[in-house]
Amino acid sequence: MFTLLISLIVLFSALLIILILVQNPKGGGISGEFSSSGATQMFGVQKTGDLVEQLTWGFSIAILVLVLVTNFTLSSGNTEGIQSINVEKASTKTLPTAPAPAPATK
Template sequence: MFTLLISLIVLFSVLLIILILVQNPKGGGISGEFGSAGATQMFGVQKTGDLVEQLTWGFSIAILALVLITNFTVSSGSADATQSVNVEKAATKTVPAAPAPMAPATPAAK
């Protein structure tokens, strides 16, 4: 389950990066390139831009939801399964007792 969630997060992240690179707020990008030819007749420039924007928001929300779901699925496991190796090693180690403090040296009387 964890592997599936991580795979979906990576896939959606790559798709979101591609969508962001396609967008150009100044009217360029892919929606601006296809605006003069067939896309205007079929979808229209505004419709293409709206679709890209909706997909961007959708992938962003999906990534957020998947990250939260992944966090809750990992946290809901047993306490031993989520501990790191260093925490487990530290729990098995014993700390030696501190040496007794030494008495201050007194100068010898003459």
């Protein structure tokens, strides 16, 4: 379950990166390739920009929900071998003993 959630998060993140790179910060983006003021409404290219924006919001919300679900799955005690590397290292380490204090000289 955990691996599936992480895989979906990675997949949606990659798709979100691609969608963000496709967009133009000034509102052109993919619809800017078909630039003609009359053609944007006649051929429905304006809808392409709306679709890209909706997909961007959808992937963002999906990533947020998946991260929260992953967090709740881990905090519910269903870790099944998923443990921090630091916890494993700390359990195997032994603390060094303190050196004996030096005798006081007068």
